[in-house]
Amino acid sequence: MRVFKFGGASVKDADGIKNVYDVLQKVGYEDVILVVSAMGKTTNALEVVIKNYFDKSAELNSSVQEIKKYHNQILLDLFDDENHAVFGAVNAQFEELEYFLAHNKSPNYNFVYDQVVSFGELISTNILSHYMNFRGIQTQWLDVRNFIKTDATYRDAEVDWEATQQLISKNVPRKILNITQGFLGADENNFTTTLGREGSDYTAGIFAYCLNAESVTIWKDVPGVMNADPRYFENASLLNQISYREAIELAFYGATVIHPKTLQPLQKKEIPLYVKSFINPLLKGTCVSKGVDLEPQYPCFIVKREQLLISLSSIDFSFIMEENISEIFGLFHEFKIKVNLIQNSAISFSVCVEDKFGNFNELNAILSKKFKVEYSENVTLYTIRHFTEQAAETVEKNKEVLLKQVSRETMQIVTKELN
Ligand code: ASP
Numbered sequence: 355m356r357v358f359k360f361g362g363a364s365v366k367d368a369d370g371i372k373n374v375y376d377v378l379q380k381v382g383y384e385d386v387i388l389v390v391s392a393m394g395k396t397t398n399a400l401e402v403v404i405k406n407y408f409d410k411s412a413e414l415n416s417s418v419q420e421i422k423k424y425h426n427q428i429l430l431d432l433f434d435d436e437n438h439a440v441f442g443a444v445n446a447q448f449e450e451l452e453y454f455l456a457h458n459k460s461p462n463y464n465f466v467y468d469q470v471v472s473f474g475e476l477i478s479t480n481i482l483s484h485y486m487n488f489r490g491i492q493t494q495w496l497d498v499r500n501f502i503k504t505d506a507t508y509r510d511a512e513v514d515w516e517a518t519q520q521l522i523s524k525n526v527p528r529k530i531l532n533i534t535q536g537f538l539g540a541d542e543n544n545f546t547t548t549l550g551r552e553g554s555d556y557t558a559g560i561f562a563y564c565l566n567a568e569s570v571t572i573w574k575d576v577p578g579v580m581n582a583d584p585r586y587f588e589n590a591s592l593l594n595q596i597s598y599r600e601a602i603e604l605a606f607y608g609a610t611v612i613h614p615k616t617l618q619p620l621q622k623k624e625i626p627l628y629v630k631s632f633i634n635p636l637l638k639g640t641c642v643s644k645g646v647d648l649e650p651q652y653p654c655f656i657v658k659r660e661q662l663l664i665s666l667s668s669i670d671f672s673f674i675m676e677e678n679i680s681e682i683f684g685l686f687h688e689f690k691i692k693v694n695l696i697q698n699s700a701i702s703f704s705v706c707v708e709d710k711f712g713n714f715n716e717l718n719a720i721l722s723k724k725f726k727v728e729y730s731e732n733v734t735l736y737t738i739r740h741f742t743e744q745a746a747e748t749v750e751k752n753k754e755v756l757l758k759q760v761s762r763e764t765m766q767i768v769t770k771e772l773n
């Protein structure tokens with residue numbers, strides 16, 4: 355079996371969905387399972403609904419209506435006959451969502467989040483399945499909650515591999531095009547859970563693992579995995595092949611092409627992962643598999659913006675030792691500040707961090723009692739895997755280099771733009 359994953363961007367409008375049909379025509383759809391995300395930015399829009407719900411905002415109803423309108427327009431563009439059963443079917447899903455919002459009694463934010471946000475995937479797969487049938491491709495719509503079993507950690511559920519393995523290998527039909535939801539699962543009590551934002555890739559990995567699939571393909575609006583983000587680098591090029599290990603490294607440093615959790619189940623069974631263009635589905639794209647680290651051997655660039663470079667030094671010239679370091683890390687953890695790079699010398703300690711939740715000022719007040727704290731805001735962290743002199747020069751050009759760290763395969767450079 356082959357597992358195909360189509361993300362939100364690939365099904366953001368009627369043309370996108372028609373294109374899924376074209377892709378399937380070109381690459382075949384027998385013995386395939388499609389894992390599909392919510393359409394376009396629907397998950398974000400549902401997060402607004404959840405916020406309105408908890409804020410008891412007057413906007414609650416209109417935020418739901420907006421999502422309804424968006425899907426309805428897609429239906430109108432896809433099906434010329436307004437009496438087609440899909441209109442009623444999607445409407446019933448929205449009624450179910452509205453019923454939940456009107457009757458729910460649980461004050462648990464994460465629980466409510468999962469029950470609400472899951473409608474994005476349930477609706478998108480419903481539409482897709484109807485559309486494929488309409489175009490003559492027989493499909494089987496699967497409710498993923500009958501297959502992926504998880505614990506009850508809402509918004510970040512842990513997969514129960516044993517139960518999931520059994521259900522998938524027993525109950526997924528073969529020889530037909532299966533369509534199911536990414537991102538979702540169900541707990542023991544059959545409440546909906548989710549696997550964390552952008553979790554649909556992971557869903558594809560779970561199915562592939564349990565089905566001993568021949569491959570997974572993630573269909574994207576880019577030709578495959580590039581050695582740099584084309585938005586920031588002029589000469590970004592396609593990588594033909596990367597190893598699981600390299601892909602995990604790239605994800606670790608912040609490359610966002612492949613969700614890191616996805617790779618673990620695939621690596622275990624050596625199932626290749628292809629990243630391909632849904633615009634040119636017959637092109638080779640990138641293959642992530644066992645074997646050569648990287649082909650071609652280009653340096654790979656990963657950029658993290660809006661970082662904070664903090665230097666701590668001891669006030670009395672004493673050494674910064676294990677106990678200080680563990681205390682400092684404890685504080686970063688407590689204040690939800692993510693550390694992306696560390697460098698230390700005898701009396702100073704530098705970290706490049708991401709302060710996503712704006713907690714640094716509060717933390718700084720605590721740190722300043724014990725250390726001399728210096729920091730630069732709004733710096734950029736570049737990571738170059740398989741660096742070369744020339745690659746480093748490209749990064750450093752026209753910038754002030756604040757810190758540089760080199761290991762065998764990886765160079766990290768913290769810079770400040772010169773204006
Ligand atoms: N729709 C979910 C999200 O946007 C899952 C995914 O797209 O992978 O996070």
Ligand code: MG
Binds near residue numbers: 362391394552
């Ligand atoms: Mg999405």
